[in-house]
Amino acid sequence: xxxxxxxxxxxxxxxxxxxxxxxxxxxxxxxxxxxxxxxxxxxxxxxxxxxxxxxxxxxxxxxxxxxxxxxxxxxxxxxxxxxxxxxxxxxxxxxxxxxxxxxxxxxxxxxxxxxxxxxxxxxxxxxxxxxxxxxxxxxxxxxxxxxxxxxxxxxxxxxxxxxxxxxxxxxxxxxxxxxxxxxxxxxxxxxxxxxxxxxxxxxxxxxxxxxxxxxxxxxxxxxxxxxxxxxxxxxxxxxxxxxxxxxxxxxxxxxxxxxxxxxxxxxxxxxxxxxxxxxxxxxxxxxxxxxxxxxxxxxxxxxxxxxxxxxxxxxxxxxxxxxxxxxxxxxxxxxxxxxxxxxxxxxxxxxxxxxxxxxxxxxxxxxxxxxxxxxxxxxxxx
Amino acid sequence: xxxxxxxxxxxxxxxxxxxxxxxxxxxxxxxxxxxxxxxxxxxxxxxxxxxxxxxxxxxxxxxxxxxxxxxxxxxxxxxxxxxxxxxxxxxxxxxxxxxxxxxxxxxxxxxxxxxxxxxxxxxxxxxxxxxxxxxxxxxxxxxxxxxxxxxxxxxxxxxxxxxxxxxxxxx
Numbered sequence: 001x002x003x004x005x006x007x008x009x010x011x012x013x014x015x016x017x018x019x020x021x022x023x024x025x026x027x028x029x030x031x032x033x034x035x036x037x038x039x040x041x042x043x044x045x046x047x048x049x050x051x052x053x054x055x056x057x058x059x060x061x062x063x064x065x066x067x068x069x070x071x072x073x074x075x076x077x078x079x080x081x082x083x084x085x086x087x088x089x090x091x092x093x094x095x096x097x098x099x100x101x102x103x104x105x106x107x108x109x110x111x112x113x114x115x116x117x118x119x120x121x122x123x124x125x126x127x128x129x130x131x132x133x134x135x136x137x138x139x140x141x142x143x144x145x146x147x148x149x150x151x152x153x154x155x156x157x158x159x160x161x162x163x164x165x166x167x168x169x170x171x172x173x174x175x176x177x178x179x180x181x182x183x184x185x186x187x188x189x190x191x192x193x194x195x196x197x198x199x200x201x202x203x204x205x206x207x208x209x210x211x212x213x214x215x216x217x218x219x220x221x222x223x224x225x226x227x228x229x230x231x232x233x234x235x236x237x238x239x240x241x242x243x244x245x246x247x248x249x250x251x252x253x254x255x256x257x258x259x260x261x262x263x264x265x266x267x268x269x270x271x272x273x274x275x276x277x278x279x280x281x282x283x284x285x286x287x288x289x290x291x292x293x294x295x296x297x298x299x300x301x302x303x304x305x306x307x308x309x310x311x312x313x314x315x316x317x318x319x320x321x322x323x324x325x326x327x328x329x330x331x332x333x334x335x336x337x338x339x340x341x342x343x344x345x346x347x348x349x350x351x352x353x354x355x356x357x358x359x360x361x362x363x364x365x366x367x368x369x370x371x372x373x374x375x376x377x378x379x380x381x382x
Numbered sequence: 383x384x385x386x387x388x389x390x391x392x393x394x395x396x397x398x399x400x401x402x403x404x405x406x407x408x409x410x411x412x413x414x415x416x417x418x419x420x421x422x423x424x425x426x427x428x429x430x431x432x433x434x435x436x437x438x439x440x441x442x443x444x445x446x447x448x449x450x451x452x453x454x455x456x457x458x459x460x461x462x463x464x465x466x467x468x469x470x471x472x473x474x475x476x477x478x479x480x481x482x483x484x485x486x487x488x489x490x491x492x493x494x495x496x497x498x499x500x501x502x503x504x505x506x507x508x509x510x511x512x513x514x515x516x517x518x519x520x521x522x523x524x525x526x527x528x529x530x531x532x533x534x535x536x537x538x539x540x541x542x543x544x545x546x547x548x549x550x551x552x553x
Binding site: 097136137138141142144145146148149151152155159167170171174175177178181196201202203204 | 409416432433436437439440443444445448449451452455456510511512513514
């Protein structure tokens, strides 16, 4: 059935796989913007978006009304609106960088997907094969490196807009992202110290991190959030800051900067910034799930292989693969919901509070955490 | 194929590096520097040194150039950018070019360059563990020296940039 695909040139195969993943991420990011509106409405006790509907679906008796109340057609109508709106380019901007910035926002967000595994299946020998576009040894480093390039879209958008609120947003964003990158990188080192046990080849692959959370035994089967709660907490806080989400929403900061770095943007260029933000959020959640929440293992101490045996599908790689993807995506969606939950619960920090938290609290804390785990792991693995 | 890619990346890197020097707009120059670093990262990937390539992207392209942009924007260098050509800069560049040519030619002629063991080179660049092991054993002294230099530089920056209110603060 799939022979046709495997006969294609490897480059075309890679392109097809990449496109397939982007075709999932892009609508998912769009759906997140709708989910954000629905979740915020739910938390504030109002109905939220519930008007748009396609006429011929309105004819279906119960389902039509249900879908209308759910607001799913707002996704379509918003997408259409943003796509066909007039693209305003203000006269006072630097046109080249003004147009480049939204593209620069999208590119790193979609490039990081290549090294993030999203599922696994078992071959005949019982070894887990991760489903990933490129399973490289430096997995996490590649995610950090490429996603750190996303900062240029904010800086350039702020600068090219040539007006003061976007400029302030861009400058704030650049300082904030650089500050939290340090704590973020420091916080994941204990995980990889544990994975790179003596005798193992060195790796920073995310699939390897999941493999270590699906070993048998009490220590092997527990997720890293249980073994290293402080690392997970620091990583999570930095993730909020790196994705520019509330309460670290300094680049946008609607209450004091109008719209922040994207004040001068409109129509589809504006929405590209949002697609980028949500895909950063999805991929960040994915990395968090892989590192600390057991990846595609359904429960702590219940790895995927055991779950597959319990369900009686252990011999079917295709079913196991789909099952692992469903488990992984469910966790990611739960994390995205957590992001939204925090956004509509916690008020925005002041700028000096953010700098203080990043440099004076999280960074020393992550260094202390690293030292503690370095010593503990050296003692345990000796 | 590899040769074509090498020339493409090398040309790209050099063109962007020239762009850094000749651009009058400081933001354009910083963006050229960014592209030039990406080109160098591409060259590293061709050497199978994926680790170095991504470290270069992470540290230089992701953080250092972003800081450059940050400073450029804070200083708002529109007026100071237009320096005309001066004689002294011409002399200085000729002198520097001479030094560079001498250095490279000496290195090529007398450096006794041997073809490095391809297996070893691949192992150092790709395997994280091996790379780290080398850093902490063979190259420990350079790492320590550079770390110390950076510490001194950081202290210097703190001393220079802090606004001292009076003599009491310095003590």
